[in-house]
Amino acid sequence: MEQLEKRILAVLLVVALFLPLFVDDYALHIVILACFFIMMASSWNLLAGYSGQVSFAHMALASSGAYTSGLISVHLGIHPVLSILVGAVVAGLVGLFLGVLTLRMKDSYLALTTIAFAEIFRLVISLEYKVTNGKVGLSVPGLFGDITSKLPYYYTAIGLVVLMVFFGIYRLVYSNFGLTVRSIREDEIAASAMGVKVVRHKIIVFTISSAMAGVAGGFLAHYNQLVSPEMTTITQMGMVISMAVIGGLGTFIGPIIGGLSLEIIAEYVKEFGNYHLMIFGLILILVLRFSPQGIAGLITKFHNRKKKKVSTSASTEKEVQK
């Protein structure tokens, strides 16, 4: 990870630590939702940004974790902390199954198959009333009970979960496994010619990112105390993709910046109803046009330019002194 990314992360961490002292409950609620999207965008970035696989099933996989966690906590009385973990395992297994089926496909074929999977999943949970309560959604117990009085608990809990997800992604991306995965993103045939077992690595990444989505989905379910098919819509998936791309695909901090900024913008523009998607679309077009590497790429560019300027003026000064 670049030094600049580390510095930005440190600043964000300090801000997050002291945030509850300075903002009201509603703002804290928005940050909790942003944390959900940050986890989703970061885990999708692991898939698309680092391994080059564009999947549209990520929200469906989060939803599978959310429903699993909700259902077992409702029917078996298991504490949400444990049920979220079970949900993550199930989401990972669903991801593994989907990965085995689809990851020999490439580009648009993979995208289309994952869209089909997400839509089938959404239709099944929308039309099924006995188990998932259809479109109405399933009421599930809260992680700490009532939201309003326990908001700081939820904030702390999601903060810890986000840190764990980040730690997992960091360890993965900056390991030999991560380097191998990035080589697949660059060129699959060249990677195979260098001895890389491409499909196996893709499936492992797909499974891990699905499990991470499952954790995020499970947490959101027990925060909202409701899990509904709304989570699985293509619009929600579009939000996650926009966050990762606008933030900066293939960078560590990109999805954090994207998730945080778009969730905050979404709050300001939500009064326009579905038109807020147009605003997101516009931002996406502008970012892709002027900074294909996203906001993170833009920050790095400015930072490098500044660094270059400083070093040039320092060397000029030295020459003048000589």
Add this chain to the structure above:
Amino acid sequence: MLRVENLSKHFGGTQALKDVNFEVKPKEIIGIIGPNGSGKSTLLHTITGIHKPDKGSIWYEDKNITSIPLEDRARLGIGRTFQNLRLFKRLTVWENMLIPAIQLKKSKKDMEEQASELLNLVNLTHLKNEQAQNLSIGQQRLLEFIRAMMLDSKIVLLDEPTAGFHPNMIQTFIDTLLELNRRGKTFVIIEHNIPAIMEVSTKLIAIAAGEVLMSGNPEEVHSDAKVVEAYLG
């Protein structure tokens, strides 16, 4: 070491390879020449497992490898480069070098020592932290060449390794190739640069329209009337 028997491959109505036979012995440097579209790259793709042959078999160290996947052939010790460069462009030179070694589960110390030595051999050490895409074409070709060596390949198949080289760099490539050959590596090289291929090859194979026209001593092949007519003009 490597034996190709009656290898045939067609794409639609085009016969890219027709009953190709040849054998590579350890420490040989085999040059393959032929006009554009004669099937040279198809031959390399088929030997390394990118294409499945329609007919025939490929043997490597007395093992039939015809149906094993590309990555397993690489792990067995068959390295290669590509006519159209296939580097991991956004990864650094150093990272490009480590990827093959990681697949062989080498120790960190071993892979770093090997990568440093190879980079030094082709004078790319100063660029180790540079993204591969920022290198000149010649430097990228050299990187692709030494990256293949990181697989501890016993045999390396090079597809037009000097294409896009600055004339000065051709000598660096030839010196490196001969040095690695002295250390026991075997090479099969497709090349249009006739003086370079004549300088390094121990045997030359001429291909035209997917068929082997002639193989043998480089001088003999080079001056053969059929080969001259088909390729050298």
